[in-house]
Structure formats: structure tokens, C-alpha cells
Amino acid sequence: MQKQWKKGINQLDIVYPNKKFGGAYNLGILIIYNLVNNIPNWMCNRVFLDEGKISANLIGFTFQYEPDYFNIKGMLAKSGIAIEKEKRKQILFAGGPCVNANPTALSKYMDFLVMGDAEEILPKILDCYTEDKPKFLENISKIPGVFVPGLNNPSCSYVKSLDDTPYPLYQPLPVDVPKEYVFGNAFLLEPERGCPFVCKFCPMPSRGGVRLRSLEKIKEIIDKGIKLNKRNKVIIYTASFTHPKRKEILKYLLSNNLEFSVPSIKVELADRDFLELIRKGGQRTLTIAPECDEKLRFDIGKRVDDEQYFRFIENANDLSFETIKAYFMIGIPEQNDENIKKMCEFIIKAKGLSKAKFYVSINPFVPKPGTAFSEYQFDEGVIKKQAKLLKSFLGKSGLRFKIQGARQAREEWILTHKKEVYF
Ligand code: SF4
Numbered sequence: 001m002q003k004q005w006k007k008g009i010n011q012l013d014i015v016y017p018n019k020k021f022g023g024a025y026n027l028g029i030l031i032i033y034n035l036v037n038n039i040p041n042w043m044c045n046r047v048f049l050d051e052g053k054i055s056a057n058l059i060g061f062t063f064q065y066e067p068d069y070f071n072i073k074g075m076l077a078k079s080g081i082a083i084e085k086e087k088r089k090q091i092l093f094a095g096g097p098c099v100n101a102n103p104t105a106l107s108k109y110m111d112f113l114v115m116g117d118a119e120e121i122l123p124k125i126l127d128c129y130t131e132d133k134p135k136f137l138e139n140i141s142k143i144p145g146v147f148v149p150g151l152n153n154p155s156c157s158y159v160k161s162l163d164d165t166p167y168p169l170y171q172p173l174p175v176d177v178p179k180e181y182v183f184g185n186a187f188l189l190e191p192e193r194g195c196p197f198v199c200k201f202c203p204m205p206s207r208g209g210v211r212l213r214s215l216e217k218i219k220e221i222i223d224k225g226i227k228l229n230k231r232n233k234v235i236i237y238t239a240s241f242t243h244p245k246r247k248e249i250l251k252y253l254l255s256n257n258l259e260f261s262v263p264s265i266k267v268e269l270a271d272r273d274f275l276e277l278i279r280k281g282g283q284r285t286l287t288i289a290p291e292c293d294e295k296l297r298f299d300i301g302k303r304v305d306d307e308q309y310f311r312f313i314e315n316a317n318d319l320s321f322e323t324i325k326a327y328f329m330i331g332i333p334e335q336n337d338e339n340i341k342k343m344c345e346f347i348i349k350a351k352g353l354s355k356a357k358f359y360v361s362i363n364p365f366v367p368k369p370g371t372a373f374s375e376y377q378f379d380e381g382v383i384k385k386q387a388k389l390l391k392s393f394l395g396k397s398g399l400r401f402k403i404q405g406a407r408q409a410r411e412e413w414i415l416t417h418k419k420e421v422y423f
Contacts, residue, residue: 003043003044004017008041009043010042011045011055011056012036012044013044013045013054013055013059014036014044014046014060014062015061015075016028016029016048016064016280017063017068017069017072017316018049018064019049020049020050021180022182023087024237025182026062028062028095028118029046030168030171031119031168032044032060032061032062032122033046033167033312034168035122035123035232036122037186038166050349052272053079054075054076054079055079056090057091057131058090058093059081060092060094061092061093061096062096063083063095063096063097064093064096064098065098066098066411066416067181067412067415069098069106069362069409069415069421071423073423083109085111091112091136093111094106094109094113094114099113099114099115100115100116100156100268100370101203102370102415102418103154104149104419105415105419107149108422109423111133111148111383112140112141112146112147112149112153113147114146114147114227115145115146115147115154115156116156116157117157117165117193119159120145120157121143121144121146121164122144124140124391125140125143125146128143137209138346140147143282143294144156144157144275145158150284150314153347156207156208158207158209159193159211161191162186163213167221169221169229170229171225173185183261185232186234187222187226187229188234188235188237189222189234189236189249190212190237191213191241191249192211192212192238192241192243193208193238193419194208194239195242196240197239197240197266198301198302199302200301200372200373201300201351201365201367201368202371203368203369203371206370206371209371215248215252215344218249218252222234222253222256226256232257234253234260234261235263236249236260236263236264238291240264240266241262241266246274247274247277250274250277250281253299258281259282260281260282261283262283265287266286266383267312268304268308271315275315282375285322285323285325286312286316286323286324288309288312288324289328290302290309290327290328291328291332292328292332292339292343293342293346294335295339296339296385299334300370306346309346310349317353320355321356322356323354323356323357325355325359325361326347326358327361327362328343328347328360328361328362328363330363330383330386331379331382331409331417333373333376333404334367335386337389340390340393341389341393344397347399348397351399357413358399359402360399361402362401362402362403363403364378366409366412366413367413368416377412380406380410383409387406
């Protein structure tokens with residue numbers, strides 16, 4: 001199925017600067033791979049940190065996590081390509097959530113940045129392609145969603161109708177999917193893009209709004225994707241799975257004897273029927289993100305009360321889910337000792353209610369650009385103090401929990417806000 005290079009065909013290498021076991025399930029990579037390979041005079045090659053070699057003249061990186069920036073130089077060097085713009089003939093660009101959040105960070109090394117949805121922007125870029133770099137950059141600087149440092153200012157461009165947007169049906173995985181590939185031999189289904197909720201800490205609401213695929217289109221994608229890739233499992237690939245036909249989608253998967261997994265669940269929308277469908281689809285673990293205590297939760301825009309979480313846990317008990325993973329944050333603006341105490345009381349009560357194994361993960365809050373907390377200063381001292389307090393509250397409960405390091409989060413915050421990153 002990999003398109004073969006022949007004379008007259010242009011090549012684009014799409015690079016995931018981390019290991020393939022995660023990158024193989026990156027929908028952005030699959031979108032570009034399918035999109036480019038469906039253009040007659042273009043072919044696309046996927047390159048991962050641990051597999052493949054960069055060999056094209058046009059090279060695109062996608063960034064999900066800022067620390068991946070540090071893999072660019074080594075990957076280019078392995079293929080004999082200089083990172084400095086003036087020392088190479090190849091054209092480098094980048095896209096993905098990190099670029100959308102901070103488009104200037106990589107402007108010293110990237111010839112251009114893509115901001116928004118690849119389906120909307122990339123075909124227009126390829127139409128302008130020429131090996132004459134200055135001419136090419138001049139031409140693409142007029143395309144909305146293309147930021148060429150020195151020539152124009154950052155702008156975003158998003159698809160309006162997902163039904164009118166081609167779906168990445170071909171999703172290659174190794175023949176024998178290794179154990180570390182967390183989703184296994186699964187097909188990624190994106191029924192919607194965006195999120196209708198407006199949590200103040202999350203950049204998602206500022207990215208193009210909510211777009212839904214119709215149920216008919218979703219069924220067609222499932223039928224074609226499963227057949228083409230010979231998969232028996234589907235991953236619902238969304239930020240929050242709020243699609244108004246979400247139950248019908250799951251019922252359709254069940255009626256086709258397909259296993260499925262819904263990694264992102266909105267507790268306030270997950271009634272017993274919905275959870276029952278998920279359980280029937282073979283899912284054993286539920287992931288929730290209460291973030292903090294109830295009062296602060298409402299203040300930061302996540303309008304779900306504690307009782308809704310407790311009802312959710314009781315439903316999960318009835319349906320014999322085996323594991324619940326719960327995510328919380330410390331270092332949130334205005335979060336004080338009283339909030340931490342209340343959060344711990346909530347955690348202890350939730351754990352006590354759950355018959356499933358209950359894992360708690362606590363992460364330092366990292367203020368992101370494009371959110372209400374963009375200007376908030378990360379304070380490593382506050383994180384350390386709150387982590388200590390939390391340990392003293394939770395330590396006695398016998399509960400298993402993990403607190404992510406403050407230093408790593410601080411580095412992420414710096415990279416997210418830095419005007420330019422230097423290697
Ligand atoms: S945190 Fe989740 S629910 Fe809230 S806006 Fe972001 S994606 Fe939506």
C-alpha cells in the first residue's frame with residue numbers, strides 16, 4: 001500500500017519526532033500520509049525517531065509535546081541534513097498542537113509553520129511547490145494558516161465541514177503489533193473535532209470550534225476502514241466525545257462485532273446506558289479528569305459536581321469496570337491549601353466508593369497560550385509545597401498515587417512560551 005517513488009513524483013517526509021509505538025496512532029500523521037499519497041504527483045513517507053530515514057526535499061515535523069523539539073537536530077543529522085536554514089537546501093516545516101500554541105518557537109529552524117487543519121492547508125502548499133525555495137516561500141506566505149517567519153504573521157485555517165474532508169482510511173501498523181503499541185490492532189475513528197466545553201486551562205476551544213461528522217459518514221468510514229486495514233477494534237479519537245449520536249455510533253460498532261475503546265469520556269454525558277455500551281465494547285478501564293476540588297473546578301470552567309463523579313463510579317461498579325484512572329492538577333491559579341485538602345477528601349471518597357482499581361495521577365498545571373491562564377507564571381516552589389501537602393493528606397489513606405515532577409513541567413512551560421528555541 002506504500003506508494004513507490006518514480007520519476008516525476010515529488011516526495012514529502014512526514015516526521016514524528018518520537019517512537020513509533022506512539023506515533024503510529026497519531027491521526028495528524030495519518031491524515032497527511034493519506035492526503036499526500038492520494039495526490040497523483042506526490043508521495044508521502046513516514047519517519048519516526050526509531051524507524052525510517054529522512055530523504056525528501058520537503059520535510060514536515062509534527063509536535064504533540066514540546067520536549068520532542070530536542071529530537072529534531074539528531075534526526076536531521078542522521079540523514080546528513082543541517083538544522084541551520086542557510087546550510088541546507090531542503091525545506092523544513094512544522095505543525096501540530098505545539099506549533100498552534102506557540103508558532104514562533106521553532107522559527108529559527110523551520111522555513112514555515114502550518115497552523116490549523118492540514119486538510120485545509122497542505123494541498124494548497126503542495127500546489128505551489130517548487131525547489132526554488134525563496135519563490136516557494138513567497139507563494140505559500142499568501143495561504144491562510146501558513147506562517148513564513150520574516151514574510152508574514154501567524155494565522156490559522158480550519159476545515160469547516162468534516163463530511164466534506166477526506167478521511168485517513170489507510171492506517172498502517174506492523175503486521176504483528178508489538179505489546180507496547182497501547183491501542184493494539186485498532187482503527188482510529190474521529191467522529192468530531194474540537195470540544196464544546198470551555199475549560200479555562202485548555203487550548204482546545206480556541207482551535208476551530210466543534211465540527212461533527214454525520215452518522216452516515218461515520219458508518220461509511222467504519223465499514224471501509226475496518227475492511228481495508230483488517231482490524232477488529234476501533235478507537236474513538238476525540239477530545240471529549242460529545243457527538244449527539246454517540247450512542248448510535250457505539251451501537252453500530254457493536255452490531256458489527258467490533259471491539260472499541262473511548263479514551264476520553266465526559267462524566268456529565270456518560271449515563272449508565274452509555275457506560276454499558278462502552279463495557280460491551282470490551283473496555284475495562286475508564287479515565288476521568290476531575291482536576292481539583294469542586295469549587296475550584298467550577299471556577300476554572302469544568303462544571304461537573306462531585307456527585308456526578310460519584311454516580312459515575314457507582315455505575316462503573318455495577319458494570320464491573322476493572323480500573324479507573326483519575327487525573328488531577330496542582331499549581332492551578334488561586335488553588336490554596338484548603339482546595340488541596342478538599343481535593344484529597346474527594347479523592348479518598350471516590351477511591352472508597354470504587355470497586356475498580358483506582359489510580360490517581362497528579363500533574364503540575366502548565367499554563368498554555370491561547371487560554372484564559374496564558375499569562376499566569378508557573379511557580380516551581382508552589383508546586384513543590386502543594387505536592388508535599390498532598391502527600392501528607394493522601395499518605396495516610398493507603399491510596400496509590402503518582403505526582404509528576406515540577407522541574408519537567410517547568411521546562412514544558414518555558415518551551416510553550418519561549419519566543420524562539422535554540423539548540
Ligand atoms: S479540558 Fe476537555 S472538556 Fe475541557 S475544553 Fe479541553 S477538551 Fe474540552
